[in-house]
Amino acid sequence: MRTVSFARERRLLLAVRGGGHNIAGNAVCDGGLMLDLSPMRSVRIDPAARTARVEPGVTLGELDKEAQGFGLATPLGINSTTGVAGLTLGGGFGWLSRKLGLTIDNLLSVDVVLARGALVHASQEEEPDLFWAIRGGGGNFGVVTSFEFRLHPVGPEVLAGMIVHPFSNARQLLEGYRRVVASAPDDLTCWVVMRKAPPLPFLPAEVHGKEVLVFAVCHVGDLQRGASAVAPIRALGQPIVDVVGPTPFVAWEAAFDPLLAPGARNYWKSHDFVELSDAALDVMIDLVGRLPSEECEIILGNLGGAASRVPADATAYPHRDVQFIMNAHTRWSDPAHDQRCISWARELFDRMVPHATGGVYVNFMPADEAERVRQGAYGPNYERLAKLKARYDPDNLFRLNQNIQPAA
C-alpha cells in the first residue's frame, strides 16, 4: 500500500512483478519503480473447503505441489515456472481448462491494493465490478496481494505424455487432430507442438534437430477411460515414439519446463481460432519448414469444454467460443538473430489473419501490440473495462501492462 502511494504521489512509473514470466517484459521498467512481489510466496490449502489462498509471488509449480499434497488442483498453465498472479489476471488456461474452466473461473476472491493506496477485498459479493474486471483485465486495476481459488480432486496420477511424429506427415496428422478433438470428452486435452526435435532422452538421436509434430496429451480422470479417450489420437499416423502413460500430475505440469527455460530472447505472436481451416494448416506447415532457430515452435493450445460454457460477458476475458489458440513461441539466444526471428513470427501472424477470429489472449501479446488491446484482447468488454479503469485508476498509474485507457 505504501509503495503504491509512494509511486502515485511522486508520479513514478510503476512496474508490478509477479512471477516475472510475461514476454512483454512489463514487470520491469527503466527509470521507474518495480514493485517486486516475488518474495510473497505463501500457499495455504484448506482441504476441507477445497480452497487455496495464494500470494502473488507463487509459481504454478509451487501451487500445484501444495494442492496435490491433498489430491487437489485448480486449472493453471503448462509451464511450472510461470507466475500464478499474471497468469490469473489475464485468464489462465492449461491441461485442466476443458474440464474445469479457466483459472479465473475458479477464482473466488482477491485482495487488491487500489491506485489510491487502499486495500479492498473483491469477490462476487464485495466490489463485484472490480472482481469482474480483474478476471481477464490484467494488472490494470490494482495490485493483487492475495488470490483465493476453488480446488478440485485431480490425479494424483493422470494419463499424459507426448506422441512424437515426423513432420513429413503433418497435413494428415493435423486433419486427424482437428477431427478427433472436435468430439473429445472434456477430460481430454491435446495440444500440438511443431518444432525441431530437442535432444530429449526418449527421442532417437537421428531425429534430433529435425522437424517434428508432437501431440501433448493429458486426460484427467479415470485411467481406463483415459486410455479409450486417447486411443483415436494414438491411431493417427506412425509415431516415432509414444510416451503417454500414467504420470504424476505435478510431473506433467513441469514436462515442458526444459523447452521453456528462462534466459532466451522471446517474441511471441498469437491468434485465436474457432475452427482450423485447411489453409491455416498449410500456412503453419510452411512456416515450420522455415523455423529461424532450434528453439522456435508453433503451439496449438486446445480449449473448448468447460472454458466455453461461460458467457462472454461473465468476466473481462471475452473469448469463450475459442477452440484453439496458436502461439508462435519465437525463442533464440543471439541478438544477431533478432531480425530474422521476429520477421518469421510476423510473417506467420500476417498470413494467419484471414483464418483467425481476430481475438487474442492478452497474456500471449508482445510489447508492440498496443493497437490489439481494445478490439483483439477485449472486444465487447472493452467499454465496460475502460469505465471501470476510470473509476479505479483514473490517472492510469497501472499502465505498464496491455493497457486499458480510462474512459473520458
Ligand SMILES: Cc1cc2nc3c(=O)[nH]c(=O)nc-3n(C[C@H](O)[C@H](O)[C@H](O)COP(=O)(O)OP(=O)(O)OC[C@H]3O[C@@H](n4cnc5c(N)ncnc54)[C@H](O)[C@@H]3O)c2cc1C
Ligand atoms: C514459457 C511460458 C509458458 C506459458 N504458458 C502459459 C499457459 O500455459 N497458459 C497461460 O494461460 N499462460 C501461459 N503463459 C503466459 C503467462 O500467463 C503470462 O506470461 C503471465 O503474465 C505470467 O505471469 P507472471 O506473474 O509470471 O508475470 P509477470 O511478468 O510478473 O507479470 C505480468 C504482468 O501482470 C501484472 N501483474 C503481475 N502480478 C500482478 C499482481 N500481483 N497484481 C497486479 N498486477 C500484476 C503486471 O502488469 C505484469 O506486467 C506462459 C508464459 C511463458 C513465458
